[in-house]
Amino acid sequence: MKKHFKALLPVLLLTGLLFGLSMTASAEDSKEGxxxxxxxxxxxxxxxDWYPTNGLYEIDGVGYAFDQWGYMMTGWWKDPSNGLYYYFDLNSGAMQKGWVWDGAWYYLDPEYGYMYSDGFYTIDGNDYWFKPDGSMVSGWYFYDFVADDGWPGQWYYFNQNxxxxxxxxxxxxxxxYYIFNGTMMYNxxxxxxxxxxxDDxxxxxxxxxxxxxxxxxxxxxYPDGSGYWSLANADGTGYNGWLWENNHWYYIDNGYMINNTTYTAPDGYTYAFDGYGYLANQEGWIWIGDSExxxxxxxxxxxxVLTNSWKWIDGKCYYFGEYGNMYSNGTYVIDGVECSFDHTGAWIQ
Incomplete structure (x- = not known):
């Protein structure tokens, strides 16, 4: 102990001033000893004739931990009152703060000394991740959780420091790989x-x-079992434009295959694609969407497809909106005029 003391057989005695330490101390807690x-x-x-047990105490401005018998603790110690971990010098028993190496790097809160764990922390302007056991992460790390949208966890990558x-x-x-905000990108x-x-x-x-x-x-x-197809060029970039393959036309938008929707291509026309991504190249009706x-x-x-236009089909008149969607089962204002349509989409004259 780096203190002045005198030897008394069979024990050594060091004077000091003790404060009860529950993260903060008050003058009323002080005891000489x-x-x-x-x-x-x-x-x-x-x-x-009292001595500290089972907790944290400040003595001469330094934090110490004592076990149930009153002995000073060294190394790691878990505070039973809050479940937080602290680290105390192996020789002096003094509470440590900041970075500590113990087979791995750990960080102890600079004010209160508790160990950072299980998440992101910003230290001196840099972001770090600490595992549930408090050890600092470097390299790849999978954070195992289930997000609200069902995605199961996320991979992160950290420098060696x-x-x-x-x-x-x-x-x-x-x-x-591509790393964004520390996370590995996919899809x-x-x-x-x-x-x-x-602009990129x-x-x-x-x-x-x-x-x-x-x-x-x-x-x-996707977590629900659905998903989508993508098409990559030889350099890894997403294919862009029309594609003729296996006797079908597809349209790929920056890697995404268009399917089960209508899509306005660069030529200004809106096209319909079925659930397989095939261009609907036969004249007629097509359902866009799912069963619901x-x-x-x-x-x-x-x-x-027709957009923002009227069309007579088999003796009935229909109106198709911005996305080629047929109006039905209601009254709509078209070019300033109220127009009604039945459940089949036919215009009610």
Missing amino acids: YWVQNGDRWWFQCTD GTVYPDGWLWDNGYW VFTPGPVTGNP TTSWVFDASGHLVYGGWTWHS YGFWTYTDGNGA
Whole structure:
């Protein structure tokens, strides 16, 4: 102990002033006393024959922990009153604060000394992640949780010094990854708009493991079992434009295959695509949506649909809105005139 003391057989005694420490101390808690060594253990004897047990106490401005018998603790100690962990010097028993190495890096709150754990913390302007056991994370780390939307957890990547990897590309173990806000991107991702380059609309295709995909189709699934198809170029960028494959036309928008919807292409026409992504290139009715939600639209022989237009079909007149959606079962204002339609979509004259 780095204090002046005098030897008294068979124990050593050190004087000091004790404060009860429940994160903050008050002057009314102060007690005069002295340190006593018993073998290789220390305890603090107050002048009124009382000694501290089972908790944190401040002595001469330094925090200490004492067990149920009153012996000073060293190393890790869990406060039974709040479940928080603290670390005390192995020699002096003084409460440690800041960074501590004990087989891994740990961080102790600079004011109160408790161990940071299980989450993100900002330290000196840098973000770090600490595991549930308090050890600092470096490299890959999977945070296991289920989000409100059903997604099961998220991968993060940290530099070897524990700081969050900066936004951008990461080459690791033979694969390219993209890290954003410390998290590994997967599926189709367009970094430009979220990284301060809104004019950069280039999309990249990643598989479920976060690996950049070099060409071909990839299925991306959602927690509910649904999902979508993407198509990557040979350099990993998302394919963009029309594609003729297996006797069908597809349209790919920055990697995303358009399906089960109507879509306005760069040529200004709106086209209908079925659930497989096939262009509806036969004239006639097509249902867009699922069994519960959707709308009817009508395509010409080239897959285009009417928008904001009237059309006579089999002796009945129909109106199709902005997305090619047929109006039905209600009254709508069209060009300033109220028009009514029955449940089949036919105009009621």
